[in-house]
Amino acid sequence: MSAATPSEIIRLSAADLAAKLGAGEVSSVEATQAHLDRIAAVDGDVHAFLHVSADALATAARIDELRAAERSGKGGGAPLGPLAGVPVAIKDVLCTFDMPSTAGSKILEGWVPPYDATPVARLRAAGLVPLGKTNMDEFAMGSSTEHSAYGPTRNPWDLTRIPGGSGGGSAAAVAAFEAPLALGSDTGGSIRQPAAVTGSVGVKPTYGGVSRYGAIALASSLDQVGPVTRTVLDAGLLHDVIGGHDPRDSTSLTDAWPSFAEAARVGARAESLKGLRVGVIKELDSPGFQAGVSQRFHETLQLLEVNGAEIVEVSAPHFEYAVAAYYVILPAEASSNLAKFDSVRFGLRVNPPGGGTVEEVMAATREAGFGAEVKRRIILGTYALSAGYYDAYYGSAQKVRTLIQRDFAAAFEKADVLVSPSAPTTAFEFGAKLADPLAMYLNDVTTIPANLAGVPGMGLPIGLAPEDGLPVGFQIMAPAREDARLYSLGGTLERLLEEAWGHPLLSQAPQLG
Amino acid sequence: MSEITPDVVTHLASLARIALTDEEIQSLTGELGAIVDSVAKVSEVATPDVPATSHPIPLVNVYRDDVPGVTLTTEQALAGAPEHDGSRFQVSAILGEEQ
Numbered sequence: 001m002s003a004a005t006p007s008e009i010i011r012l013s014a015a016d017l018a019a020k021l022g023a024g025e026v027s028s029v030e031a032t033q034a035h036l037d038r039i040a041a042v043d044g045d046v047h048a049f050l051h052v053s054a055d056a057l058a059t060a061a062r063i064d065e066l067r068a069a070e071r072s073g074k075g076g077g078a079p080l081g082p083l084a085g086v087p088v089a090i091k092d093v094l095c096t097f098d099m100p101s102t103a104g105s106k107i108l109e110g111w112v113p114p115y116d117a118t119p120v121a122r123l124r125a126a127g128l129v130p131l132g133k134t135n136m137d138e139f140a141m142g143s144s145t146e147h148s149a150y151g152p153t154r155n156p157w158d159l160t161r162i163p164g165g166s167g168g169g170s171a172a173a174v175a176a177f178e179a180p181l182a183l184g185s186d187t188g189g190s191i192r193q194p195a196a197v198t199g200s201v202g203v204k205p206t207y208g209g210v211s212r213y214g215a216i217a218l219a220s221s222l223d224q225v226g227p228v229t230r231t232v233l234d235a236g237l238l239h240d241v242i243g244g245h246d247p248r249d250s251t252s253l254t255d256a257w258p259s260f261a262e263a264a265r266v267g268a269r270a271e272s273l274k275g276l277r278v279g280v281i282k283e284l285d286s287p288g289f290q291a292g293v294s295q296r297f298h299e300t301l302q303l304l305e306v307n308g309a310e311i312v313e314v315s316a317p318h319f320e321y322a323v324a325a326y327y328v329i330l331p332a333e334a335s336s337n338l339a340k341f342d343s344v345r346f347g348l349r350v351n352p353p354g355g356g357t358v359e360e361v362m363a364a365t366r367e368a369g370f371g372a373e374v375k376r377r378i379i380l381g382t383y384a385l386s387a388g389y390y391d392a393y394y395g396s397a398q399k400v401r402t403l404i405q406r407d408f409a410a411a412f413e414k415a416d417v418l419v420s421p422s423a424p425t426t427a428f429e430f431g432a433k434l435a436d437p438l439a440m441y442l443n444d445v446t447t448i449p450a451n452l453a454g455v456p457g458m459g460l461p462i463g464l465a466p467e468d469g470l471p472v473g474f475q476i477m478a479p480a481r482e483d484a485r486l487y488s489l490g491g492t493l494e495r496l497l498e499e500a501w502g503h504p505l506l507s508q509a510p511q512l513g
Numbered sequence: 514m515s516e517i518t519p520d521v522v523t524h525l526a527s528l529a530r531i532a533l534t535d536e537e538i539q540s541l542t543g544e545l546g547a548i549v550d551s552v553a554k555v556s557e558v559a560t561p562d563v564p565a566t567s568h569p570i571p572l573v574n575v576y577r578d579d580v581p582g583v584t585l586t587t588e589q590a591l592a593g594a595p596e597h598d599g600s601r602f603q604v605s606a607i608l609g610e611e612q
Binding site for chain 1: 558
């Protein structure tokens, strides 16, 4: 008596699927099975998943039982949440007590953590159904998933191209209809850039808005967990589930957050954008960006203006130093964070031939367990932190961070939100930047400033580049703690674009399977 | 302008406890030199009057009540260890023979 076929179920937004689950038109077991079947059909090509949960159907059945009990008036526990029974994919950087958590690295191959990351625990408590763990650049170092120790994820729009990174697996899973929702983590763009190149929606919350407890740390002052979805409303629903204060993360903010799903709904109903000041950051509207990216970006600005927004140009003169500062701060923090992989408490241990001291075992293990990019950044970070160089590199980079925060503060005097393309190009081909680390690093030029300043950012699709037919992303940034502005404008913009197109962008993606 | 030599990389690798191969030391020397030259521009604007920012949204004095909570059991803590004796992590000799 199902009211939707499996192929329809996997194409529903999470909000629509949740409505059908609530109305009894679809069961969570049916929804979960449909996504598991989709994964079986297409993930051989896409390779979004590193691990598919063996417990997903059992979890779904339990939610169905709870719902049946609630409906018959026998429900004894807390009422089911708005996303109960909806499947979700989890980036492999987040600890899960029942699934391996490798962060895309050989050094953690097969490691099953003894606890859940807080965002994962909150998913489970809200009744979502974990489908599995998604692929990523090793320890989230990369913009293409080519640095995963388990092979790259392929872009559902074109299997010869990268899905972005580091969270290419989560973005590809959502874009290929293998999951309606996914969790990502964003240190310098790892949610927003994959969203841009796969035509999905991704949000990096305000730093401290979502707990980092149980997220395998890359750079602790930059990392932030957030939602990866196909619609702005779905991102808000997922953000509402995972966000909020967590005493286990001492950088977690104690703010009382508004409902971001509500902000998205209100935004989608908005008649006009009258009174909203949209700031275009001159330095992130570069003539060096791909032509089709700039074209779609400027068309979107016109659309916003026609609908009442006031477009203002703002300047952020220190953004040109952001990538350099980031590639000092990130390796410095990473070299410290990754010191824990010492072959003692978890993960790989490699004994050198003939044995050795514990230090020699550590060095042999880290040589064998870390990939080239991870070694490169650890060595770079060790250099930046070493005596004699600390002030010139790390000290200076921290000062640049202050200057970038000041640029943001000045820009937010003139504008309510700031916008830019999410990434300078559409999805590039595998290998295009692999041999040149600096070229890969520059791909994050648009997303890094938000991480350095701790402000929230959303990426959402605004069309296909005419020259290659691949998705282009639009980035919205708001002042710290004002994440609701992203959802409000994102909700309005998404509706305006879909009215113009007559369909969601992802319905144009190849069918696969 | 960078001073990244194979000796520097070898020293950094020993500090970072990574037993790099000779080939890796060679390739990293060139790559790191290029990256270091590129990131050195941070010093152009880092004048003495600019304060450093270590954290995007500073919080100070994050306290909690000092009450015992749920912790991992010994079995859970050891479950992922490469080697253990049932109550402790096991490692090979910590001191070299000369000590």
